[in-house]
Amino acid sequence: MKPLMRRVRVPSARVLQLTWNGRPLRAHEGDTVLTALLLAGERPRLTLGEGAPRAGFCLMGACQDCWVQTAAGKRLRACSTLARDGMELVSAQPGEIPCT
Numbered sequence: 001m002k003p004l005m006r007r008v009r010v011p012s013a014r015v016l017q018l019t020w021n022g023r024p025l026r027a028h029e030g031d032t033v034l035t036a037l038l039l040a041g042e043r044p045r046l047t048l049g050e051g052a053p054r055a056g057f058c059l060m061g062a063c064q065d066c067w068v069q070t071a072a073g074k075r076l077r078a079c080s081t082l083a084r085d086g087m088e089l090v091s092a093q094p095g096e097i098p099c100t
């Protein structure tokens with residue numbers, strides 16, 4: 001997919017290596033998981049009904065539109081979670097992460 005974000009300036013922060021659904025995903029220190037996903041043209045989840053890609057909505061931890069999971073099954077909000085080196089993340093299938 002086409003990236004929904006682009007950097008206006010490349011940060012001097014350290015580059016982090018994560019994985020998304022088993023594929024390499026780069027981030028810079030200080031990026032949220034959602035920033036890394038949208039810069040890479042990825043989407044954090046699909047809608048329950050249509051399976052349409054979602055990209056987050058509020059970007060501040062309030063709407064719950066950006067749930068993703070760690071490879072170990074822990075769910076987290078991509079917009080309010082800082083990327084960490086070595087993170088292994090997977091998208092949730094529609095219906096796997098209920099709204100709470």
Ligand code: FES
Pocket residue numbers: 055056057058059060061062063064065066067077078079080
């Ligand atoms: S985008 Fe709204 S909670 Fe993450």
